Amino acid sequence: MLALLRERPMYGYEIIRELADRSEGFFEMEEGHLYPILHRLEGRGLAATEWRQVDGRRRRYYALTRDGLAALKASASEWETFIRWFTQILSPEGGAARAEG
Numbered sequence: 001m002l003a004l005l006r007e008r009p010m011y012g013y014e015i016i017r018e019l020a021d022r023s024e025g026f027f028e029m030e031e032g033h034l035y036p037i038l039h040r041l042e043g044r045g046l047a048a049t050e051w052r053q054v055d056g057r058r059r060r061y062y063a064l065t066r067d068g069l070a071a072l073k074a075s076a077s078e079w080e081t082f083i084r085w086f087t088q089i090l091s092p093e094g095g096a097a098r099a100e101g
Contacts, residue, residue, distance in 0.1 A: 001037060002064060002072040005047060009063035011054075012038065038062055046071050 004018050019027045041047035046068035049060050
């Protein structure tokens with residue numbers, strides 16, 4: 001969620017669409033799962049909200065805060081480390097290199 005909101009403020013359904021589109025349908029989320037996540041992000045100060053009138057509809061937009069950006073950077077770093085080590089574990093060369101070293 002934080003990575004999507006880094007680009008621009010979005011409303012709930014827009015977030016659901018972006019998530020599905022960017023993952024080519026791998027990550028599909030229902031509204032009932034999305035809003036509790038967004039409310040937690042807001043409660044922790046990682047996202048802020050504002051109401052906007054768009055096409056005659058009132059929509060609640062979520063935006064990344066400074067704390068949210070810091071959390072995103074920390075989380076991205078953790079994921080990069082996790083992926084690097086996980087890839088090494090799965091790689092036949094990773095295990096052999098360690099055994100020889």
